[in-house]
Every structure is written in structure tokens, then in C-alpha cells.
Amino acid sequence: xxxxxxxxxxxxxxxxxxxxxxxxxxxxxxxxxxxxxxxxxxxxxxxxxxxxxxxxxxxxxxxxxxxxxxxxxxxxxxxxxxxxxxxxxxxxxxxxxxxxxxxxxxxxxxxxxxxxxxxxxxxxxxxxxxxxxxxxxxxxxxxxxxxxxxxxxxxxxxxxxxxxxxxxxxxxxxxxxxxxxxxxxxxxxxxxxxxxxxxxxxxxxxxxxxxxxxxxxxxxxxxxxxxxxxxxxxxxxxxxxxxxxxxxxxxxxxxxxxxxxxxxxxxxxxxxxxxxxxxxxxxxxxxxxxxxxxxxxxxxxxxxxxxxxxxxxxxxxxxxxxxxxxxxxxxxxxxxxxxxxxxxxxxxxxxxxxxxxxxxxxxxxxxxxxxxxxxxxxxxxxxxxxxxxxxxxxxxxxxxxxxxxxxxx
Numbered sequence: 001x002x003x004x005x006x007x008x009x010x011x012x013x014x015x016x017x018x019x020x021x022x023x024x025x026x027x028x029x030x031x032x033x034x035x036x037x038x039x040x041x042x043x044x045x046x047x048x049x050x051x052x053x054x055x056x057x058x059x060x061x062x063x064x065x066x067x068x069x070x071x072x073x074x075x076x077x078x079x080x081x082x083x084x085x086x087x088x089x090x091x092x093x094x095x096x097x098x099x100x101x102x103x104x105x106x107x108x109x110x111x112x113x114x115x116x117x118x119x120x121x122x123x124x125x126x127x128x129x130x131x132x133x134x135x136x137x138x139x140x141x142x143x144x145x146x147x148x149x150x151x152x153x154x155x156x157x158x159x160x161x162x163x164x165x166x167x168x169x170x171x172x173x174x175x176x177x178x179x180x181x182x183x184x185x186x187x188x189x190x191x192x193x194x195x196x197x198x199x200x201x202x203x204x205x206x207x208x209x210x211x212x213x214x215x216x217x218x219x220x221x222x223x224x225x226x227x228x229x230x231x232x233x234x235x236x237x238x239x240x241x242x243x244x245x246x247x248x249x250x251x252x253x254x255x256x257x258x259x260x261x262x263x264x265x266x267x268x269x270x271x272x273x274x275x276x277x278x279x280x281x282x283x284x285x286x287x288x289x290x291x292x293x294x295x296x297x298x299x300x301x302x303x304x305x306x307x308x309x310x311x312x313x314x315x316x317x318x319x320x321x322x323x324x325x326x327x328x329x330x331x332x333x334x335x336x337x338x339x340x341x342x343x344x345x346x347x348x349x350x351x352x353x354x355x356x357x358x359x360x361x362x363x364x365x366x367x368x369x370x371x372x373x374x375x376x377x378x379x380x381x382x383x384x385x386x387x388x389x390x391x392x393x394x395x396x397x398x399x400x401x402x403x404x405x406x407x408x409x
Contacts, residue, residue, distance in 0.1 A: 038100035062144020063123035129380035153195030214291035335393035
């Protein structure tokens, strides 16, 4: 069992758990200093962000290049510099912490090689604390090119998400998604008591579109996803979405946030707007898509895909997540601004006139229900505390809306 090093941050404390999930007994993962074996821990075992194969310069450089979708020029420059360091051998000297594994025959490495019909080198990105955090393993060939990605669902929530993504990818393969590239399911099954999904690698290394063109292509892709399963215009009050969301809020029990969210939903149902209902990706953020110079948009991480939601949810999600995580806007202000500017965000989705603010309110209620259901606050996620930012924004807006019936707080 690995012991977190002194001064380990939250990800450093998680590293032993991660190692035990990917290399369970009788494998014996251990942390060492220096050497060519195992995985280089970047930047250190106390603050791990990435595990890359230490024994291959090309594979280590490839693992860095394809580890996450770098957002912004500075992030892309840092990633390029780090990849170059590993390619030249400097990375091996600069990052000396190693995760070394005395692998057993039934370790994930061996199982994935059997599934793929070929050996694969593993690399793992270590993300921040979230209720839905799970091992996501990048699979590389000897040249450092990605050949696939494996996801492990290790608890009830993440098992459900892994299975949901497998089902979503299977369904998406049958739908018309013009200009959008989606991964293929290579394997879906179980391993070590966990849900396992192996999917193909998208061509993330191809030239990217210029920023203005990328933004345009991404919005067109969101519209295409919203319409891929058909669009139904109907009165909202008795729609499937309203009933499903009400049931999810009721299932939260006596949590005080649930009562307030139910009051918000009741106010929207009382207003009973005519809305277009369609599909959404469910978590479209800057790290889950890439617009290519050839006009295609790569989109991944479909575990939250759903239909029968007000069209435009993806655009709203992208906007508020970008404002908070990249622009540094205070969350409550970002939520209020999202509602105020919703008409512009939804302009391309064809919603009826005068309903954009209510679509934004419904999106925020949907997001809050997800965060509460997944217990994101308890897992340490910053935005999981919906009563501190999301609820005040929607309540304040509805209280000031013409014809409002009032929202209990």
C-alpha cells in the first residue's frame, strides 16, 4: 500500500487509491525516487497530475501531448514544453518520482492488451476531487500515439456513468451528427468488479481551426446534437422533462436545497412556456471538444448525454463553465449573467421568443439536481454548494420577473 508523501495535496492523497484500483493485489504498486521503470509522476508524488510511461521517451511525450485538452495559449505552451522535455530525456531527470508496479497477470494492463489484441502503454491523468472522479486511462502505442481510452467505474455513481456512456456512444453511432466525430466503443464489460469502457481515440493531433472558426463550428455542433434525436415543441408544464426533474428533486428528500429548487421548478411550470425539447451532450466544456481545421468537431465524454431537455442546454453549460473556470467570474455573478444573457446564448437554437431566461433557469435547476444527487459538495467540488451561488441567482431572477408568483426561500 502506497503512503502519501509528506505535504501531499488532495491529488497526492488520492494517488494510493488510484494505484490500488488500476493495479490491485497481488500487484504491488510503490513510489520510488529515480529510475527508468514504471511511471513518471508529473510534477511530483505530492502533487500528481499525470502518470506517464517512464521507460519510453516517445510514449511519455505522446502521453503529455494527448493527456487533456489544453485550453488557452499558455496551457498549450506549457504542454508543448513538457512534451519536448520528455522527448529529449530532460523530463526523466526533472520529474524523478516513480510509481513502480510489480504487475500481476490479471492487472488492468494485461486485460486491456487482451481486449485490444495488442499491447498498450498506459498513462493516467489525475483530476481534481469530484464525486464522479474515476480512473481514465490513455492507451498508447510504442510511438506515443493514442490508440484508445479506458474508463473504470469503481462505485455506484461512476459505474452508472461508464455504462451510460457506453449506451450513449452506441446510440450516437446510429444518429445523424453532421460535422461531429464521436469515438467508437471498442469494449464494454467488467473487470475486477468495476465497469470498464474502452473507446477509440479521436484524432486530436490534427490541425485545429482558428479561434473564431472554432467557436462557430462548436456552436453549430451543439445545435446538431440538440436536434439529433428530433425536436418536440410543447407546453412545458406537463412535459417529460418537467416530470422527470420534479421526480429527481423529490428523490433528494429533506435537503433544504431540494425544497427551494422544487419551488423554482413549480414557478416555471406555472408560467408554462412553450419550449423546444431535444438532446444535449450533458457536460460540454472546453476540455471535452476540439474544432479541427478540416471543419469537423471532435466531442468526447458522453456519459451525461440525454434527450427530452430544452434545446440549448449545452450552450448554457459551456458559457457558465467557461466564465467560472477560465474567466474567473464569481459563480453567483456568472449564474445571474447567464440568465440575463440567455437570449444571445440561445439565438441559434430556435427556441420560441421570450423564453430564453426560463430555459436558463431550467438548465441551472438541472445542474443543481445533478450536483446534489451526486453529492459533489461532499466530495470537495467547489460548485457543489449550490445554495451559495446557483439558487440565489435563479430565485432573484424569478422574483423580479413580470407576473412572478413568488419563490419561497
